[in-house]
Amino acid sequence: MSGPVVITGGGTGGHVFPMQAVAEALRAQGLATSELRYVGSRRGQEGRLLGNGDVALTLLPGRGLRRSLRPRDALVNLGAALGLAAAAVSAIALLRRWRPAVVVSVGGYASFAVSFAAMCWRTPLVLIELDATPGAVQRIVGRYAVKRCCAFPVAGANVVVTGAPLRAGIEAVDRSKAARDAAKAAQTPPIDPARLVVVVMTGSLGSARVNRAVRELATKWDSRDDRAIVHVTGRRDFDEVRARLPSSNGLDYRVIAFGDMVELWTLCDVAICRAGAVTIAELTALSIPSVLVPLPGAPGDHQAKNAEAVVKVGGAQRLTDANCTGEALATVLEQLMEPATLATMSRGAGTLARHDAARAIAAVIADVRGTA
Numbered sequence: 198m199s200g201p202v203v204i205t206g207g208g209t210g211g212h213v214f215p216m217q218a219v220a221e222a223l224r225a226q227g228l229a230t231s232e233l234r235y236v237g238s239r240r241g242q243e244g245r246l247l248g249n250g251d252v253a254l255t256l257l258p259g260r261g262l263r264r265s266l267r268p269r270d271a272l273v274n275l276g277a278a279l280g281l282a283a284a285a286v287s288a289i290a291l292l293r294r295w296r297p298a299v300v301v302s303v304g305g306y307a308s309f310a311v312s313f314a315a316m317c318w319r320t321p322l323v324l325i326e327l328d329a330t331p332g333a334v335q336r337i338v339g340r341y342a343v344k345r346c347c348a349f350p351v352a353g354a355n356v357v358v359t360g361a362p363l364r365a366g367i368e369a370v371d372r373s374k375a376a377r378d379a380a381k382a383a384q385t386p387p388i389d390p391a392r393l394v395v396v397v398m399t400g401s402l403g404s405a406r407v408n409r410a411v412r413e414l415a416t417k418w419d420s421r422d423d424r425a426i427v428h429v430t431g432r433r434d435f436d437e438v439r440a441r442l443p444s445s446n447g448l449d450y451r452v453i454a455f456g457d458m459v460e461l462w463t464l465c466d467v468a469i470c471r472a473g474a475v476t477i478a479e480l481t482a483l484s485i486p487s488v489l490v491p492l493p494g495a496p497g498d499h500q501a502k503n504a505e506a507v508v509k510v511g512g513a514q515r516l517t518d519a520n521c522t523g524e525a526l527a528t529v530l531e532q533l534m535e536p537a538t539l540a541t542m543s544r545g546a547g548t549l550a551r552h553d554a555a556r557a558i559a560a561v562i563a564d565v566r567g568t569a
């Protein structure tokens with residue numbers, strides 16, 4: 198009998214949700230839950246997002262390295278390196294016990310230990326490369342992978358272009374006008390269906406720059422009774438944003454730390470987001486018009502490249518982080534929030550949709566597992 202499939206990665210939701218999507222697709226293709234395992238990091242979002250599920254979850258020590266030469270960061274990086282080394286030792290022991298048929302790496306610092314252990318034990322390694330430019334861990338272990346499932350077209354003999362995997366709940370979102378109106382009515386309190394809804398989402402930690410700009414935007418729009426903003430701040434800035442809410446004379450402005458993106462994408466008319474690969478995949482799969490603010494300094498400038506792919510087909514407007522202010526957001530949104538413009542952008546975003554990505558990746562894994 199073949200060994201289990203170990204899916205490793207994490208740190209942020211941008212890595213954790215693809216892990217979940219791949220596991221869902223593998224189970225849909227007949228793999229038993231007992232034959233799946235997640236491995237992630239104690240410091241990441243894995244425990245919160247995956248800890249209560251049916252698939253066994255193992256959390257290892259370690260944290261990501263800071264890209265800085267400052268003395269204090271050097272000390273932090275020394276601790277991080279020691280943590281990653283300890284995680285690698287643990288992963289080697291775990292893979293010896295589990296004897297997996299294949300290891301699937303979604304990337305992020307949390308994937309390094311198990312990917313390294315797979316190389317040590319010559320366990321077949323499948324990479325899922327979500328961004329236009331692979332992250333550091335994926336570049337390091339890429340030469341040892343038997344397959345690389347890529348969201349964007351790249352060169353390579355072992356590459357399969359699949360798109361980025363999405364959870365079944367996201368794939369099932371109904372974006373019809375009737376569904377959007379129903380989702381607005383279901384909020385507490387309800388959102389007037391006549392309002393255009395802007396959903397702001399910049400990741401589990403959030404973005405201080407974008408959060409500040411959206412708060413400024415809410416001040417500028419204080420008298421707009423035809424708009425609503427649902428502002429997902431992330432955990433880091435929630436208290437500060439809540440403490441400094443602007444007055445409202447008509448705008449429906451709601452601030453939350455986290456949100457159910459299945460629900461929020463259903464009621465969204467236009468999004469303000471970073472440009473991580475999973476966010477891009479969700480926006481394009483659901484044909485959601487967006488204003489994208491790529492994370493500056495991302496490895497290989499991958500978020501800017503992700504955003505450019507959507508801008509090129511007319512599905513998004515791009516705003517640099519340095520220029521992201523309330524004034525700039527108001528200007529961009531006024532240009533695109535006409536119904537005809539939103540409809541055109543929606544069609545453009547949809548041209549990049551890959552609805553079969555999770556199934557395609559599961560098929561690659563099943564093939565490798567069958568021949569391992």
